Amino acid sequence: MSTPGLLGVLGGMGPLATIDFMHKVLDATEAHRDQDHIPIVTACIPQIPDRTAAFRGEGDSPLAAMIESGKLLAEAGASMIVVPCNTAHLWFEPLQAALGVPMLHLVDAALEDAVALAGRDARIGLLATDGTIASGLYVNRRAGNGQQIQWLLPTAREMVEWVMPGIAAVKAGDVARGTEFLQAAAAALGKRGAQAVILGCTEIPVVLHDGNSPVPVVDATAALARRCVSWSQQEREHAAQGG
Amino acid sequence: MSTPGLLGVLGGMGPLATIDFMHKVLDATEAHRDQDHIPIVTACIPQIPDRTAAFRGEGDSPLAAMIESGKLLAEAGASMIVVPCNTAHLWFEPLQAALGVPMLHLVDAALEDAVALAGRDARIGLLATDGTIASGLYVNRRAGNGQQIQWLLPTAREMVEWVMPGIAAVKAGDVARGTEFLQAAAAALGKRGAQAVILGCTEIPVVLHDGNSPVPVVDATAALARRCVSWSQQEREHAAQGG
Numbered sequence: 478m479s480t481p482g483l484l485g486v487l488g489g490m491g492p493l494a495t496i497d498f499m500h501k502v503l504d505a506t507e508a509h510r511d512q513d514h515i516p517i518v519t520a521c522i523p524q525i526p527d528r529t530a531a532f533r534g535e536g537d538s539p540l541a542a543m544i545e546s547g548k549l550l551a552e553a554g555a556s557m558i559v560v561p562c563n564t565a566h567l568w569f570e571p572l573q574a575a576l577g578v579p580m581l582h583l584v585d586a587a588l589e590d591a592v593a594l595a596g597r598d599a600r601i602g603l604l605a606t607d608g609t610i611a612s613g614l615y616v617n618r619r620a621g622n623g624q625q626i627q628w629l630l631p632t633a634r635e636m637v638e639w640v641m642p643g644i645a646a647v648k649a650g651d652v653a654r655g656t657e658f659l660q661a662a663a664a665a666l667g668k669r670g671a672q673a674v675i676l677g678c679t680e681i682p683v684v685l686h687d688g689n690s691p692v693p694v695v696d697a698t699a700a701l702a703r704r705c706v707s708w709s710q711q712e713r714e715h716a717a718q719g720g
Numbered sequence: 721m722s723t724p725g726l727l728g729v730l731g732g733m734g735p736l737a738t739i740d741f742m743h744k745v746l747d748a749t750e751a752h753r754d755q756d757h758i759p760i761v762t763a764c765i766p767q768i769p770d771r772t773a774a775f776r777g778e779g780d781s782p783l784a785a786m787i788e789s790g791k792l793l794a795e796a797g798a799s800m801i802v803v804p805c806n807t808a809h810l811w812f813e814p815l816q817a818a819l820g821v822p823m824l825h826l827v828d829a830a831l832e833d834a835v836a837l838a839g840r841d842a843r844i845g846l847l848a849t850d851g852t853i854a855s856g857l858y859v860n861r862r863a864g865n866g867q868q869i870q871w872l873l874p875t876a877r878e879m880v881e882w883v884m885p886g887i888a889a890v891k892a893g894d895v896a897r898g899t900e901f902l903q904a905a906a907a908a909l910g911k912r913g914a915q916a917v918i919l920g921c922t923e924i925p926v927v928l929h930d931g932n933s934p935v936p937v938v939d940a941t942a943a944l945a946r947r948c949v950s951w952s953q954q955e956r957e958h959a960a961q962g963g
Contacts, residue, residue, distance in 0.1 A: 480765055480767070483765070489754065489757070489759070490754060491754040491757070492742075492746055492754065492757045492760075493746060495742075496739055496742050496743055496746070499735075499738075499739050499742075499764070500739055503735055503736060503739070510770075511732065511733060511734040511735065511766040511768070511770070512766055512767055512768075512770075513766075514732070514734070514735045514764075514766045516732070516764070516765040516766065516767060517735075517762075517763075517764040517765070518761070518762065518763050518764070518765070518792065518796075519760070519761065519762040519764065520760075520761050520796075521742070521757075521759070521760040521761070521762065522723055522726070522759040522760070522761070523754040523755055523756075523757045523759065524723070524755055524759060525754070525755075527753075527754070527755075549761065549796045549797070552795065552796070553761075553763075553792045553795070553796055554792070
């Protein structure tokens with residue numbers, strides 16, 4: 478007997494991003510007591526080959542290990558699986574094919590929020606790691622309903638001087654420096670016409686948010702978390718109605 | 721094929737305490753990259769009947785739901801299971817019997833740390849919820865190696881005026897008030913001779929720590945997290961040596 482609306486979180490890439498995502502699921506839930514929160518099973522098994530190294534052709538593919546974690550979640554009864562890691566989405570299609578369980582795509586969630594915020598044919602900026610941007614993960618993904626996104630990316634110089642050092646500063650706990658660099662990168666995108674900026678790396682929303690960003694922001698993992706909560710709540714209501 | 725040293729976290733009581741425990745596991749790990757962190761599978765399925773209501777005889781037992789979550793972890797390959805919730809430990813023995821998987825007991829971890837800190841025959845104070853204290857969860861548990869603990873508990877008045885409102889203030893996000901009340905409660909235990917105070921409720925270490933407590937503190941869930949990391953690392957080293 479499986480739990481209705483049981484969400485599977487294929488985590489461990491890295492463990493802190495997994496915990497951060499679970500926090501965002503809680504934040505996205507209207508709850509008055511423990512029992513109001515959605516049921517989650519999480520595989521946080523970080524012994525997965527490095528995604529960025531694999532993308533660069535310098536290391537083993539993470540796919541086999543991701544499939545192993547995913548199967549564990551499917552066998553535990555998860556009827557929807559998500560992966561709170563941007564780079565891991567480079568292996569999304571073969572992973573989903575191997576698991577045969579519905580999955581929500583992180584980039585779809587972010588694009589949907591960005592279009593809702595900035596409108597059709599919007600000019601959307603992207604702040605993410607060098608690997609995420611270079612892989613085309615965001616720019617190659619089509620927004621739903623035939624909407625066309627006009628992408629604005631940081632220049633190589635902005636990446637080297639602001640985005641990458643900003644992300645590194647957050648990882649090292651230097652919030653002031655991280656805020657300053659990432660605000661500068663967002664401002665540059667805004668100056669070139671971005672109506673909203675997608676934060677496509679879990680470190681960035683730690684320091685950049687609508688309260689301090691020069692351009693409205695879309696936190697990709699928070700967008701995914703909200704969709705997970707809606708999905709689980711609908712599944713549980715459906716089950717409660719004897720569906 | 722199961723993952724060596726895979727820790728099972730039977731969570732959801734509540735979800736925030738589960739995430740907090742996962743954070744403490746990360747904090748307790750010497751890691752330079754994702755792959756250095758221990759593998760965890762977490763069942764955060766909060767549809768478990770309220771533990772405090774059940775203890776008071778006012779609600780269903782949570783045992784059946786806890787066994788269901790625990791079996792899910794065992795089937796996922798967890799070879800050690802822990803429950804990051806004090807009150808849930810009132811059902812520890814029947815849970816362990818039903819699962820047949822080794823489990824680490826939260827109170828044992830806390831008692832071991834308290835004795836290591838304050839010595840044999842130490843006078844140990846306890847700060848926890850009314851239910852945890854009234855259940856005898858801590859005072860009935862025997863410390864290892866024949867050590868005898870002299871317990872010091874808050875008075876009913878201290879519980880009503882400081883401990884319970886302090887915990888409620890932390891839950892409501894009022895850190896200043898929570899700190900003031902819980903410092904006062906710790907100071908009262910220190911005045912009566914406590915050489916260390918066990919923080920037996922996940923909300924308390926949010927505001928009380930060795931940097932601001934009038935008496936040295938032992939964070940029970942952090943003590944459990946450290947033991948989990950040691951256990952997993954030993955299992956993985958053993959497996960790597962072809963054990």
